[in-house]
Amino acid sequence: MALPPELLLQIFRWATWPPPAVKFIAEYTPFAECNTTIPRDDPSTDLNLKYNLVLLSRQCRSLATEFLYEHIVFTRPREDAFDIVPSAAWLVSTGYGRYASSVHICSYQAPIYSYYDWAPILCACPNIKLAMRPSFGSPRTFRNATPSPNPIPDPTSITRLEWEYSANFNVPLFRTLAARLPHLHWLSLTSLGTGAHALHPTSGVLRLPRLRTLCLRLENAAMYRELARWDLPALTHLIIEEQDVYVGGVHERGVHHLFEKLGRTLETLELGRGKEKHFRQSDVVSLAVTLCPHLRQLSYYPRYAVIPSVARSAIVATGLREVCLHIGSLEELDLELFRMHMLRLIEWLRRLEELDDLALYGDWSTVLEDSELRKALDASSWKIYYRDDTV
Incomplete structure (x- = not known):
């Protein structure tokens, strides 16, 4: 038939x-x-x-x-x-x-x-x-x-x-192409295991006038210095998937310089895709709320990040209205330690005077069985949303 x-x-x-x-x-x-x-x-x-x-x-x-x-x-x-x-x-x-x-x-x-x-x-x-x-x-x-005699066209x-940015031949190729993308809104960059020598020829300023979202998966401290030389006037969203566990301190300084350069326009920051545990080495959240004055949404994995240490008086992100927390994988989750961690985090979140919404992603049902944690959440003035359909 x-x-x-x-x-x-x-x-x-x-x-x-x-x-x-x-x-x-x-x-x-x-x-x-x-x-x-x-x-x-x-x-x-x-x-x-x-x-x-x-x-x-x-x-x-x-x-x-x-x-x-x-x-x-x-x-x-x-x-x-x-x-x-x-x-x-x-x-x-x-x-x-x-x-x-x-x-x-x-x-x-x-x-x-x-x-x-x-x-x-x-x-x-x-x-x-x-x-x-x-x-x-x-x-x-x-x-x-050497470049082909036929130049790359304008793929508007x-x-x-x-883009994989980890090799010498991909660096000039990226710059040649990116300069011909006037409508580029989203850029994902990966840079793994490459030393600073690959970035030496790229000292010029790269301007991407319409880029709104930048997603980074970096294990190369030199890459942060390279990004600090870019001109991204429309950037509002930054996703940092991971940073190298072996050079966490170096990356904290790199992120500091990155936020100093790009933080003036940032409205949304997400941390911790990929190797989430690496963010335990540095207090990136404190850097964000002290260097990004227009930040309105912060998303990260509390299991894999330290409790922010910044005092209320040092917070410049006074318009931060939404925090999104993803519980991640439930494997090897120590409920007692995580409960204590969350209680300390809730206490710190109260320093964010304009915070309205707290969104919980993933399966929090087991964690929220703890009465003390539920009481701490209920005592807050935030609207709490549960998004357990997100992996």
Whole structure:
């Protein structure tokens, strides 16, 4: 029995849904999954599934082609992988580039001679909103690479960019691309395990006039100094996913300088995605409320952060109206220690004179069985919201 085209279309929409790493959203929500940076996984399995579906019949191909090419993965394929997008020129000749909403520049399996080799794909995909660039290869391979004679075009539709900043060849490439993104609203930067030598050539000021949200996953203290040289006049949301457990003190100084530079416009700060426990090493919350005068929303994991030490008189974030607390994983949770920790935190939160809302994310049911903790919350004047549907 032949299935109606409408049902087939729904089946293919389900089967060809973009992989989980693809996040088009450029608006911030506390602790949302779309806040996290891209993984370094191999997308070939998802691509092979899509490719096989459209080969079932001519009708299947006509129904699913648009879905197949909405997320472009550009790479030099392995011998056992399907070459769904062989080149940017092929996208232009077929017209499939118009379907693309995102492009993922992933690992090359064969060496390339310039880190600009993939740039023409941006011309072939005029409607992309998201560009992702994870780490790949060896920095030595591209240390002497020179720009292509064909410059990167102006992909004006891109609003979200996710970038691995940990290698020499990705640094100048990022600056070349970012300067051509006038509508960039969301930027996720990852910098893991790279020394300061990779950042030396980037002393110039980078201006991103419309960037609203900056998400950082950094294990490189030099990266904080690099960010302090950027000009982000519209930045209102900052997400710091993690910091290196081995250089926590260095990062506290780096965050201090970062807040001094960017804190004047910040309205929202989220801490602790990724390796949440690393925030136990430094009092980032105190830095935020003393250096970010316009902060209105603060979100973090109280289990993995120290109790703020700043006195009421030193708090400049007098407009802080909402604090969002995520309990995180319940594994290995010492209820008694956490209860005492929360009682001390509630006492400190009373120093925030304009605080109106306290939002609790995750499963707090076990913790809130404690009568003393419930009494402390009930005695406050805050509106308390429970958001247990957020992971």
